[in-house]
């Protein structure tokens with residue numbers, strides 16, 4: 146019957162993957178030379194179960210993932226956990242990666258999924274957000290410019306008020322330099338929709354920054370800048 | 378502020394972006410030449426971009442990365458060595474699912490056979506041709522387990538495996554996280570996407586006959 150036919154098909158398929166695995170093992174990479182291997186080959190090797198290949202990919206993109214996670218969860222410790230979870234997920238799912246997008250883009254997608262899980266939990270348990278964490282971490286120079294610190298605090302507060310998806314879009318576009326097409330690969334939708342959402346997100350961030358600034362100015366005795374007509 | 382300004386200001390973030398070119402940008406540029414409001418808006422958007430880029434997430438330093446990689450390595454090695462109970466379960470369930478999927482077909486064939494007075498497995502001069510019915514009914518049901526079996530059987534012993542390709546689709550989209558956060562839908566019409574209800578109303582008024 147047809148079920149038997151399917152069975153035969155299922156049993157035949159593994160050999161194709163074992164071939165990849167054998168090919169991977171036939172050309173061993175010397176310990177110090179992983180950085181010379183291209184992403185595509187690292188992915189193939191990682192898919193064949195070569196842990197060092199996957200770890201090289203981690204080294205390549207860990208800083209980007211960390212930066213994205215920090216922007217999303219606004220907490221360095223949580224960002225570390227999110228990043229670890231994301232990379233473990235990536236390792237578990239590496240055979241699902243088909244190369245339809247860049248590997249880095251694929252990692253961003255998984256990272257944002259982990260951020261989502263984290264944010265969902267935070268919302269459920271109503272944990273407060275401590276943006277001061279990231280601001281303080283940044284103070285590596287002892288006489289950090291007070292103005293710069295104020296600016297940074299203002300930025301982090303505004304980012305925190307931004308909806309999660311808008312934060313993601315802004316980070317992907319302005320910090321990770323993804324194209325609209327790549328943003329669409331991460332968050333779904335079309336490149337056109339990604340563009341519209343980026344514009345909305347940036348406008349909203351700008352608005353939040355201006356209102357934070359106006360709030361700061363309002364505390365002082367002199368008047369505000371020219372009033373703007375609200376568009377929302 | 379005019380309607381044109383509202384529209385132009387919606388395009389300003391894209392105008393700043395190198396990826397954006399074309400007629401829209403030329404419209405924006407022409408408008409900016411004569412509109413101080415929009416120039417002010419553009420300056421503020423530019424300032425926001427500058428502020429963000431001036432304060433990247435600080436790198437946590439080499440010690441952080443060393444300890445992170447060490448910890449990750451242990452977890453990865455552990456994952457690689459762990460037996461995969463889920464894989465075994467799915468190996469078993471894939472054929473089972475096919476049998477379940479084929480069951481209604483068998484029942485249907487049996488019913489048709491009985492109704493026509495044939496035994497379910499008997500050969501008849503003109504029964505519903507099984508070669509045609511089988512793929513039609515069984516193919517869609519068998520298609521999904523088939524592809525997942527391809528994934529699952531690909532994993533050698535001791536190698537971690539994923540539950541399936543759909544698991545890591547778009548970030549959070551299945552659970553509606555992002556929509557909850559956003560006032561607007563991600564896939565809304567690109568032009569009307571970021572209009573407020575009042576703006577949309579005003580636009581409709583304008584389209585239907587002159588602005589007040």
Ligand SMILES: [Zn+2]
Pocket residue numbers: 381382383385408412413414415416
């Ligand atoms: Zn204008």
